[in-house]
Amino acid sequence: MEGPLNKVADGTARGLGLWYTLSHVAHCPQCRRFLESLKAMIGKLHRAREVEPSEESVQRMLNAYRMSAPPGG
Amino acid sequence: MSTFGGAASRPDFETAVLGELGLLYRVARRLAMNSTDAEDLVGQTLFSAARSWEGFDGRHTRSWLVTILKNQHLKSIRRKASRPKTVSIDDGGELSQGSLDAEIDRRAFVDDILRELDELPEDFRIAVALCDVEQMSYEDVAAALDIPIGTVRSRLFRGRRLLRERLKAWPSDYTAVDGADGKGKE
Numbered sequence: 001m002e003g004p005l006n007k008v009a010d011g012t013a014r015g016l017g018l019w020y021t022l023s024h025v026a027h028c029p030q031c032r033r034f035l036e037s038l039k040a041m042i043g044k045l046h047r048a049r050e051v052e053p054s055e056e057s058v059q060r061m062l063n064a065y066r067m068s069a070p071p072g073g
Numbered sequence: 074m075s076t077f078g079g080a081a082s083r084p085d086f087e088t089a090v091l092g093e094l095g096l097l098y099r100v101a102r103r104l105a106m107n108s109t110d111a112e113d114l115v116g117q118t119l120f121s122a123a124r125s126w127e128g129f130d131g132r133h134t135r136s137w138l139v140t141i142l143k144n145q146h147l148k149s150i151r152r153k154a155s156r157p158k159t160v161s162i163d164d165g166g167e168l169s170q171g172s173l174d175a176e177i178d179r180r181a182f183v184d185d186i187l188r189e190l191d192e193l194p195e196d197f198r199i200a201v202a203l204c205d206v207e208q209m210s211y212e213d214v215a216a217a218l219d220i221p222i223g224t225v226r227s228r229l230f231r232g233r234r235l236l237r238e239r240l241k242a243w244p245s246d247y248t249a250v251d252g253a254d255g256k257g258k259e
C-alpha cells in the first residue's frame with residue numbers, strides 16, 4: 001500500500017486507484033495513520049519553499065553571472 | 074506548461090530566470106550543502122543558461138534550468154574532488170520586529186527538516202526537494218533529471234520513507250509525523 005498511499009498523500013492519485021486506496025484507508029487504522037503522518041510531513045516540506053535567498057544573495061548570484069558573461073552578450 | 078508563444082513574446086533572459094531564482098537557490102543549496110557554494114552554483118547555472126538561451130525553445134523553463142543546474146553541479150564535483158567545507162549563516166533579509174519571533178520559530182522548523190533532508194543520499198534528496206518542497210510535477214522532474222517518471226516516483230517514495238525514519242526520532246508534538254509504522258503495509 002505504500003505507493004498508493006504516497007500518491008494519495010501528494011494528490012497525484014486519480015480515479016480507481018484513488019477510490020480503492022481511500023476505501024482501504026477508511027477501515028485500516030494502520031494505513032490511515034501512515035497517510036496522515038505522510039501528509040503532515042509533505043505539508044511541512046512545502047513550507048521550506050518559503051525560504052527565499054536574501055536580497056544580497058540574489059545580487060551575488062546575478063553578479064556572478066553578469067561578470068562572467070562575455071562583453072556585449 | 075509555460076511556453077513563450079513565439080519569439081515576439083519571448084522575455085529577455087534575466088526576466089525569464091528571475092522568477093526561478095528562489096527555486097534554483099534552494100535546489101542548489103540541497104546539492105551544494107552550503108550557501109556560498111549554492112550561490113556559486115546558481116551563478117554558473119545562469120551563465121551556462123544565458124549562453125544556451127538563443128537556442129532554447131522557451132518550453133518548460135523551470136525543468137530546463139534545473140537540468141543545467143544539475144549538470145553544473147556534476148561538473149563542479151568532477152572539478153574539485155574535495156574542498157574544505159565552509160559554513161555560512163543564511164540571513165533572511167529584513168524582518169519587521171513584530172514578525173521576528175514567528176519567523177524565528179518557522180525558520181527553526183524549516184532549517185531542522187531541511188537539515189534532515191540533507192542527510193539523505195543525493196538522488197533521494199533531490200527527488201524530495203523538487204517534488205515536495207518545490208512542488209514540481211513528476212513529469213517536470215523527470216524531464217529535469219532526464220530519468221523516467223517511474224524512477225522519479227521510486228526515488229521520491231524512498232526518499233520520503235528515509236526522511237520519515239529520520240524524523241521519527243523527533244518529539245511527536247514537534248513533528249506530527251510519528252505514530253505510523255513507516256511501511257503502510259497491511
Ligand SMILES: [Zn+2]
Nearest residue numbers: 028031258259
Ligand atoms: Zn492498510
